[in-house]
Amino acid sequence: MGGDRGTEEELTAQETALYDRQIRVWGVDAQKRLSKAHVLVCGVNGTTIEFCKNIVLAGVGSLSLMDDHIVTEDDLSANFLIPHDVCMHGVSSRAEACCESLKDFNPMVRVAVAIGDPSLIDEGFVDRFDIIVVSCASLKTKLFINDNCRKRSKHIAFYSVECKDSCGEIFVDLQNHSYLQKKPGGEPEQQELTYASLQVWKFDLIFL
């Protein structure tokens, strides 16, 4: 994973003060790992901006937004990150419009616009990230990105999300994921999960 802090480095006083309440939920180690993680979000919509808000507040290492669609009236109706300035409308990309607000939520997180087309991002590009979230993209694009994530030696987590009216869907691919399971009154146990790729999930698995 990329990152600026050594594994032994403690959280700064500023981080401890800001993240106090959530450290009491997931612990210092998780907070440290979070602060070293790099996230890419392809597709800015109501759902992904909720995610952006939450991950930035939580103190992720960096967040990159990829969406060069120009902001329209429609976007303003579902997006609380875009201020009502006239200059945004018709001029900025959705990624640009959201960036500043997100930086504001947590100055300790690097938030930036990623220029590019999700359907064209290559292996080398995905390698910069630990987590990629994709929305408002074609199945073909999602398959392509998921495939690239799986090609790398480091585990890049892949999420695809879509919402429509009162329905929503999340697809998760953590590849081979190992974690520690807390056991009440005992030692934590190592667990392993194997996720199917989007390709397998959509086309190869047979449902009874």
Place this chain on the structure above:
Amino acid sequence: MASAAAPASSEEAVKAAKVLMVGAGGIGCELLKTLALSGFSDIHVIDLDTIEVSNLNRQFLFRKSHVGQSKAHVARDAILKFRPNINIESHHANVKDAQFNVDFFKQFNVVLNGLDNLDARRHVNRLCLAAEVPLVESGTTGFLGQVTVHVKGKTECYECQPKPIPKSYPVCTITSTPSKFVHCIVWAKELLFAKLFGDKNQDNDLNVHSKDGSSSKLDVFERDVDEDLDQYAQRIYDHVFGYNIEVALENEETWKNRRRPNPVYIRDTLPEAVKQNGSSWDCSNDHEEPSAMASLGLTNPQEIWTLAENSRVLLEAFKLFFEKREKEIGNLVFDKDDQLAVEFVTAAANIRAHSFGIPLHSLFEAKGVAGNIVHAVATTNAIIAGLIVIEAIKVLQDDYKNYRMTYCLEHPTKKLLLMPVEPFEPNPSCYVCSETPLLLDVNTKVTKLKEVIDKIIKSKLGMNLPLVMIGSTLVFEDGDGLEEDEAANYALNLEKVLAELPAPVINGTKLTVEDFQQELSCSINIKHREEFDEEKEPDGMVLSGWSAPVEKQINSNGENKSAASSSSARATDDTVEDPSKPGMKRKLDELLETKENCDASSSAQVVEDDDDCTMLDGNPALIKKKRLQ
């Protein structure tokens, strides 16, 4: 009040709605955002709090530059930035203030709570009942949360199911026989810290007598004239951790079945400190907040200090209070955001814990216990806010068949993270929304009216400005606008024992208790009793007739303003059930039980399909209370 004709669509209902949001914190910020995005355009917000740094990890409408400002006002301004055309009126005030009376509540179509304490929740519940306005309640703790709907006459009110009351500990556990870390924290906070730095006139259970009566002082905690600060600190250390323990050990009976504590003296824990005299190692400059950790070069609040380190921190913190914050001594109240106070209490609690063989804790953990800190993340609040709006829209459309109480779990149960449950009908024995007399066991010859008012009427019954009548005699009234002679009369009555009131209270007497603002009235039948169990009934009185609250160990935010005994405490523990989830365990167990049984029953409507949201109505025969029809 809701308009006469039911709105045609949810969009119309939302457009026409006038909504009150109580609380602009964790849930409030998310809720206000969701309301705005959902098309609500007429919103009132009430919050008495100001913004703190620790809020900023989830209360995203606020910025560092806003620290110290009103949450209600700043939240409003932030929303207007992306929705300039909606009406938001913000009140930086306590929802319990007189201005928020029944008439105020009546103007709303629905009330949405985003509160963090039981007291205010009960108050709002009563006002909503009085104003006949539906209430959507909610709460979160870490990954857990819930949303509940309360509509007068149709569903349970918020108080129909008893809520766990804040845990309090018997005095002897705190002063003599602690067995858990929380007991040590309470001792350090409410006894030692209070004795040294708090109001001198307050009662305190610490033993003040010195070893051999050699000093002429009555109170060994007082500093001798010209006593060296180091010496004073060490003397106090030895007194509370050494001498007091030795005194306790003299009572054989206490330790028959308990581990004996070890007295701890400074000469053993910090031999070098005894020889040292004069100035401390303090090299922090005057501009920074004084901190023992900083002076001693301890940087990690997650670290568990050794006995020696705890001792150094204690002595250093002690001295820093006297050296840098002398003016505050005598007035200090423990505040979890006061770094030096937290350091002092952590160290003191740890040394005591060491004596009693209880595991030590880090400053981070100790602070959580001492400060009743609720752990919190943004995501749970966001989920709950979404659910609140969904229920609010149902309420606005009078869609009562679809009202749901929704519980947000940490781990999926039966593949569900969100568990919706149909609301129950009102509890016929709820003293708040139904007329039910209560019963109070009390010693009328010994108990003063003041105690009944504080411990029962204000505390347990949650009345704010109560009025107490015996027959037609008014014995007590609270509030503004009292005549001088009336107030004097009531003050006298407070100090009288029940049997000696102008209208004597004896076995069988009925008290009528009212709170006009809450429009709540109830009767309490008195039963005279002389014997009370000190451990199980520490208040010396017992209220029943209403489903009595279950005392569980909880992480509480209950702001209990009544004069707390020195042993009362609200603290976190390893097994936490929070008050924001009333009766949660029991209800969930019921639900899971019925689900289990339903799978086998032919009348079940269970769809074993992962893609569908499985919602069980349950076999009516198995459920004790009636569901909404």
